Amino acid sequence: MKRPTSDHDYHQQHQCSRQWRPFLLCLGQELAERLGPDGARALMRRLGGAMSRERPLPALELLPDLEAAMNTLWSDMDWGWVELQDTGDALRIVHHCAPLDAAFGVSARAWSGALLEGAYEQWLKAAGAGERLRVRQMPGSSNSPDTTLVFVLTS
Amino acid sequence: MKRPTSDHDYHQQHQCSRQWRPFLLCLGQELAERLGPDGARALMRRLGGAMSRERPLPALELLPDLEAAMNTLWSDMDWGWVELQDTGDALRIVHHCAPLDAAFGVSARAWSGALLEGAYEQWLKAAGAGERLRVRQMPGSSNSPDTTLVFVLTS
Amino acid sequence: MKRPTSDHDYHQQHQCSRQWRPFLLCLGQELAERLGPDGARALMRRLGGAMSRERPLPALELLPDLEAAMNTLWSDMDWGWVELQDTGDALRIVHHCAPLDAAFGVSARAWSGALLEGAYEQWLKAAGAGERLRVRQMPGSSNSPDTTLVFVLTS
Amino acid sequence: MKRPTSDHDYHQQHQCSRQWRPFLLCLGQELAERLGPDGARALMRRLGGAMSRERPLPALELLPDLEAAMNTLWSDMDWGWVELQDTGDALRIVHHCAPLDAAFGVSARAWSGALLEGAYEQWLKAAGAGERLRVRQMPGSSNSPDTTLVFVLTS
Numbered sequence: 001m002k003r004p005t006s007d008h009d010y011h012q013q014h015q016c017s018r019q020w021r022p023f024l025l026c027l028g029q030e031l032a033e034r035l036g037p038d039g040a041r042a043l044m045r046r047l048g049g050a051m052s053r054e055r056p057l058p059a060l061e062l063l064p065d066l067e068a069a070m071n072t073l074w075s076d077m078d079w080g081w082v083e084l085q086d087t088g089d090a091l092r093i094v095h096h097c098a099p100l101d102a103a104f105g106v107s108a109r110a111w112s113g114a115l116l117e118g119a120y121e122q123w124l125k126a127a128g129a130g131e132r133l134r135v136r137q138m139p140g141s142s143n144s145p146d147t148t149l150v151f152v153l154t155s
Numbered sequence: 156m157k158r159p160t161s162d163h164d165y166h167q168q169h170q171c172s173r174q175w176r177p178f179l180l181c182l183g184q185e186l187a188e189r190l191g192p193d194g195a196r197a198l199m200r201r202l203g204g205a206m207s208r209e210r211p212l213p214a215l216e217l218l219p220d221l222e223a224a225m226n227t228l229w230s231d232m233d234w235g236w237v238e239l240q241d242t243g244d245a246l247r248i249v250h251h252c253a254p255l256d257a258a259f260g261v262s263a264r265a266w267s268g269a270l271l272e273g274a275y276e277q278w279l280k281a282a283g284a285g286e287r288l289r290v291r292q293m294p295g296s297s298n299s300p301d302t303t304l305v306f307v308l309t310s
Numbered sequence: 311m312k313r314p315t316s317d318h319d320y321h322q323q324h325q326c327s328r329q330w331r332p333f334l335l336c337l338g339q340e341l342a343e344r345l346g347p348d349g350a351r352a353l354m355r356r357l358g359g360a361m362s363r364e365r366p367l368p369a370l371e372l373l374p375d376l377e378a379a380m381n382t383l384w385s386d387m388d389w390g391w392v393e394l395q396d397t398g399d400a401l402r403i404v405h406h407c408a409p410l411d412a413a414f415g416v417s418a419r420a421w422s423g424a425l426l427e428g429a430y431e432q433w434l435k436a437a438g439a440g441e442r443l444r445v446r447q448m449p450g451s452s453n454s455p456d457t458t459l460v461f462v463l464t465s
Numbered sequence: 466m467k468r469p470t471s472d473h474d475y476h477q478q479h480q481c482s483r484q485w486r487p488f489l490l491c492l493g494q495e496l497a498e499r500l501g502p503d504g505a506r507a508l509m510r511r512l513g514g515a516m517s518r519e520r521p522l523p524a525l526e527l528l529p530d531l532e533a534a535m536n537t538l539w540s541d542m543d544w545g546w547v548e549l550q551d552t553g554d555a556l557r558i559v560h561h562c563a564p565l566d567a568a569f570g571v572s573a574r575a576w577s578g579a580l581l582e583g584a585y586e587q588w589l590k591a592a593g594a595g596e597r598l599r600v601r602q603m604p605g606s607s608n609s610p611d612t613t614l615v616f617v618l619t620s
Binding site: 016017018019020022023024025026027029030043046047050051054055076077078079099103115 | 171172173174175177178179180181182184185198201202205206209210231232233234254258270
């Protein structure tokens with residue numbers, strides 16, 4: 001085996017469960033071909049929302065408590081960890097160590113992050129964010145060399 | 156936690172990687188709703204074929220060698236194990252301990268097995284089975300109380 | 311790969327995490343050689359007690375609640391599942407699907423079950439069983455063809 | 466859950482299989498108490514050697530080929546990755562992303578690295594390094610903030 005180029009590279013290769021990696025890679029290629037990036041984003045958004053409905057957070061009001069509850073669920077699934085940052089006029093959601101590149105491949109970055117977009121939007125709505133608010137992935141973040149993804153809750 | 160009803164029940168609950176179970180469950184519900192069982196079967200068949208192209212078998216001619224090579228790959232992914240049975244006029248493929256119920260739910264049995272159908276067909280064609288042969292899941296097997304799936308290679 | 315002889319055989323081979331199987335196998339051989347079966351049993355008993363102190367149960371009084379709390383912890387670790395049976399004059403503890411054979415090998419059965427012995431004794435003492443009670447593994451159970459282990463709480 | 470302090474912290478917490486983490490933590494505490502750091506180092510060295518005998522490398526002569534063969538085995542177990550560096554007068558072995566801190570705790574660093582020491586020594590002897598050569602962990606490396614471990618093969 002060629003050695004990894006860095007610890008980050010090693011973890012990215014190993015974070016996705018070996019059981020589903022071939023399936024998820026092929027699923028990603030199929031989705032990209034059949035639906036295109038926009039269609040794949042829309043599907044991932046719906047799936048992310050459905051995942052959050054399957055695994056609801058307890059009722060909490062304070063950001064640090066919400067963040068801790070999210071991190072408990074993400075940690076249990078080995079999906080990385082999140083920081084919720086109140087920037088005064090918006091909520092910034094910084095997600096680290098997502099297994100999305102490991103599962104769907106780097107070429108899926110144009111759409112795979114929408115899974116987290118949908119998941120956070122559903123959790124934040126259930127926590128009382130207004131129905132008209134949307135979680136959006138920050139465009140630059142899909143070109144980043146690492147796997148940190150940044151989302152913003154906006155109206 | 157309610158205790159499992161049997162060892163089989165325990166293994167069925169635990170065989171699917173915790174990392175992807177919520178995603179795969181939601182994916183299964185989405186596919187069933189949007190595509191119906193026939194559409195979901197067709198998609199799973201394509202994905203199974205793509206998985207086998209991603210993980211080709213070495214060139215082998217004898218059934219026991221093919222079976223052993225398949226079991227090496229399935230074991231590495233924890234997808235169960237297979238028996239290839241030459242019944243004289245057909246090839247019977249008996250797959251045990253698939254993680255499909257654990258991943259997609261028992262309600263997905265009408266279509267989830269097509270993933271293995273596509274995988275076996277692709278492997279057997281690459282091993283020299285004629286292009287006109289098809290692998291078909293035996294109808295009864297989706298009602299079975301366990302997770303054994305039976306397929307037949309026919310013209 | 312030689313195919314498994316049964317579903318039970320398959321699960322027994324696959325239930326132990328691939329990360330620690332070589333280490334645990336070698337640890338078991340070292341313990342058996344250096345300490346003998348009695349010494350290995352004594353060490354496993356202490357380790358089982360320490361594990362239960364690390365992962366205490368919530369305070370519960372009814373057997374079904376204790377059983378459910380134990381099963382939640384075992385399930386989270388994929389260590390199988392337990393039935394607590396009040397036989398009138400004793401408490402029978404039936405543990406299914408332990409990963410001990412998969413980890414330490416079948417030849418370790420003379421001592422590996424003591425890990426669960428120590429774990430159950432510690433949990434039951436913390437739950438109010440008298441200090442003089444002991445959990446003992448039933449002798450026959452280590453010859454059983456499957457991985458069910460039976461323990462009894464006695465004075 | 467408190468959020469991790471960094472991606473490195475996250476991976477360190479999650480790299481050890483959930484199935485064996487409580488057992489390995491308690492084992493480490495027991496070994497440190499009963500054997501002291503020197504005794505624990507000696508035991509880990511023997512276990513590392515035994516692990517390498519269980520999983521021998523194919524016969525190879527060139528360093529890059531040895532390195533690749535080691536990385537295939539480490540990757541399969543999710544034990545990190547290694548660089549073999551010929552410094553002219555010695556062989557430096559740099560092991561990244563070992564799951565030892567995650568398994569035995571940071572307090573075990575005084576002895577846990579001896580597991581890799583024994584593993585590399587056995588592999589290198591089997592590959593033809595002289596019987597009188599020893600693999601030694603570089604002292605400073607156990608204080609490093611990360612999980613990189615450095616070993617040297619010396620006479």
